[in-house]
Amino acid sequence: MTPSTPFYAREGLHTALYDAMHEAYLGESSVAGDAAWYAARAREWGGPVLEGGVGTGRVALEIARAGVEVVGFDRSEGMLRVAEAKRALEPPAVAARVTLLRAGFLDFDLRRTFPLALVPFRAFQSLLDPVEQAAALARFRDHLAPGGRLVIDLFDPRYEFLLPGSLPQRERTGLRHPVRGTEVRVEILSRDLDPVAQVFREEWRFRELDAGGRVLLEESEVLAMRWSFRWEMRHLFARTGLEVEAEWSDFRGSPPAYGKEQVWVLRRA
Numbered sequence: 001m002t003p004s005t006p007f008y009a010r011e012g013l014h015t016a017l018y019d020a021m022h023e024a025y026l027g028e029s030s031v032a033g034d035a036a037w038y039a040a041r042a043r044e045w046g047g048p049v050l051e052g053g054v055g056t057g058r059v060a061l062e063i064a065r066a067g068v069e070v071v072g073f074d075r076s077e078g079m080l081r082v083a084e085a086k087r088a089l090e091p092p093a094v095a096a097r098v099t100l101l102r103a104g105f106l107d108f109d110l111r112r113t114f115p116l117a118l119v120p121f122r123a124f125q126s127l128l129d130p131v132e133q134a135a136a137l138a139r140f141r142d143h144l145a146p147g148g149r150l151v152i153d154l155f156d157p158r159y160e161f162l163l164p165g166s167l168p169q170r171e172r173t174g175l176r177h178p179v180r181g182t183e184v185r186v187e188i189l190s191r192d193l194d195p196v197a198q199v200f201r202e203e204w205r206f207r208e209l210d211a212g213g214r215v216l217l218e219e220s221e222v223l224a225m226r227w228s229f230r231w232e233m234r235h236l237f238a239r240t241g242l243e244v245e246a247e248w249s250d251f252r253g254s255p256p257a258y259g260k261e262q263v264w265v266l267r268r269a
């Protein structure tokens with residue numbers, strides 16, 4: 001097994017499986033329908049759109065198919081290569097609306113403003129302390145056009161997963177490598193919690209198997225995320241010059257609810 005690396009730091013089994021894993025997960029969660037929701041808001045509120053943590057282009061391409069220009073950045077070269085490959089398969093008019101850049105939340109600087117900026121699917125939670133979070137929010141604020149909006153999606157913490165020794169679903173099976181067609185199993189091996197910093201770290205193992213169940217390739221990655229509570233986020237937004245326009249618990253406009261999503265729509269104060 002290769003040594004553990006941060007999530008998405010290498011181009012390997014995880015980046016190849018990302019879309020399949022999340023398609024299976026999104027359909028049964030409070031994040032269901034998020035890409036279509038973002039595309040609808042882009043049409044309603046106007047583009048171009050700035051997307052932080054663009055990943056494999058799952059949301060960005062949906063926005064481009066809706067006829068809106070989108071500029072997406074990510075720090076993972078592996079994820080960006082997947083996104084570029086997907087973009088190349090789109091009709092030329094759609095592909096031309098997507099720009100992909102390598103940058104992180106703390107160093108992106110596009111020297112332009114946008115009427116809409118997005119941080120979908122909990123990517124903001126890769127920032128592991130409030131200082132980093134505030135710095136990233138200030139950068140997004142400075143990239144907003146007058147009257148522009150910033151939309152951020154976080155998970156709302158479930159208390160049973162904040163206890164030492166707690167683990168979410170331990171293994172996912174039935175996944176197939178999108179190129180080789182082989183079976184891939186994903187397992188969470190361990191979880192360490194820091195309740196003071198509000199950070200958890202999980203070690204994930206990805207194993208590619210042949211038809212007889214023999215391991216062909218094994219990789220390990222560490223997921224580190226910070227959980228934040230709703231009123232904590234409100235104070236952070238106020239501190240960084242952002243006003244809350246709306247707050248939902250899913251992408252159907254449901255009011256705030258425990259253990260679902262924190263979908264924030266923000267404006268520059």
